[in-house]
Amino acid sequence: MERRVVPLLMYLLLATTGWAMGSNGAVPERAARTSMQLIAAAVEAGEIDADTAVEYQVYSVKADDKLPERYRGGRPMKDATGVLRQARARYPELRSDVQERLRPYLYPEGR
Numbered sequence: 864m865e866r867r868v869v870p871l872l873m874y875l876l877l878a879t880t881g882w883a884m885g886s887n888g889a890v891p892e893r894a895a896r897t898s899m900q901l902i903a904a905a906v907e908a909g910e911i912d913a914d915t916a917v918e919y920q921v922y923s924v925k926a927d928d929k930l931p932e933r934y935r936g937g938r939p940m941k942d943a944t945g946v947l948r949q950a951r952a953r954y955p956e957l958r959s960d961v962q963e964r965l966r967p968y969l970y971p972e973g974r
Contacts, residue, residue: 894937898923899946901934914961917953920946925968 902919905911911919922930924943940946951969954962 896936897938897940898930898934898936899940901936905934914957917950917957918961918965921950921965921968 899920902911902916902923906913906916919930919934923934923936924940924946927935947969950965954965954969957965
């Protein structure tokens with residue numbers, strides 16, 4: 864259990880970097896947030912687990928049609944390299960069902 868807490872905390876820290884707040888301190892509406900911010904907020908609220916968050920992060924940059932609508936942000940990501948690198952690093956620790964769904968996006972045939 865402790866082994867998974869540290870990566871989760873690192874994930875939350877990285878995913879929320881650059882979190883945009885309104886001038887009154889209120890969290891902005893979905894249209895003003897990235898998918899990464901929406902996914903990180905769902906993890907923080909306990910709505911999804913860390914493995915599902917990794918899956919949704921990959922979908923946000925590789926397969927938008929698989930990403931649930933509520934996690935589709937209104938602001939695009941500038942660079943997906945970090946998301947894919949982090950997902951590959953976490954891959955061995957992910958649940959087997961998540962590994963199976965992500966394999967085609969992280970390790971395409973012939974690579």
